[in-house]
Amino acid sequence: MYSEKVMDHFQNPRNVGEIENASGVGTVGNAKCGDIMKIYIQVEDGILKDVKFKTFGCAAAIATSSMATELIIGKTVEEALDLTNKAVAEALDGLPPVKMHCSVLAEEGIKAAIEDYMAKQGK
Numbered sequence: 001m002y003s004e005k006v007m008d009h010f011q012n013p014r015n016v017g018e019i020e021n022a023s024g025v026g027t028v029g030n031a032k033c034g035d036i037m038k039i040y041i042q043v044e045d046g047i048l049k050d051v052k053f054k055t056f057g058c059a060a061a062i063a064t065s066s067m068a069t070e071l072i073i074g075k076t077v078e079e080a081l082d083l084t085n086k087a088v089a090e091a092l093d094g095l096p097p098v099k100m101h102c103s104v105l106a107e108e109g110i111k112a113a114i115e116d117y118m119a120k121q122g123k
């Protein structure tokens with residue numbers, strides 16, 4: 001049911017953890033399943049130097065958070081804002097249709113962390 005990439009990122013998630021004194025933190029949840037994702041970003045000169053996550057959720061939520069962090073590290077804040085859940089799912093070679101909603105958490109978590117960062121910058 002899951003692609004090899006999903007299984008890999010679920011079993012060996014990248015960038016798990018927290019960032020102390022993060023530039024921005026975003027917490028989002030899915031009301032239906034109760035899963036929660038927390039994203040930490042470290043921004044320097046408009047670039048995402050580091051991104052970490054903690055996800056209390058299903059396999060698809062963990063795999064998409066892991067892949068999403070990999071996709072935005074080294075990108076500009078603007079590029080990270082453009083990341084869609086579809087792009088994350090595609091990078092994982094797809095998700096079962098019933099699991100697409102899980103990938104929305106990753107997109108929303110990143111947006112929430114960037115909004116927090118911008119608010120702290122007074123933007």
Ligand code: FES
Nearest residue numbers: 033035058061102
């Ligand atoms: Fe909740 Fe996947 S079932 S995020």
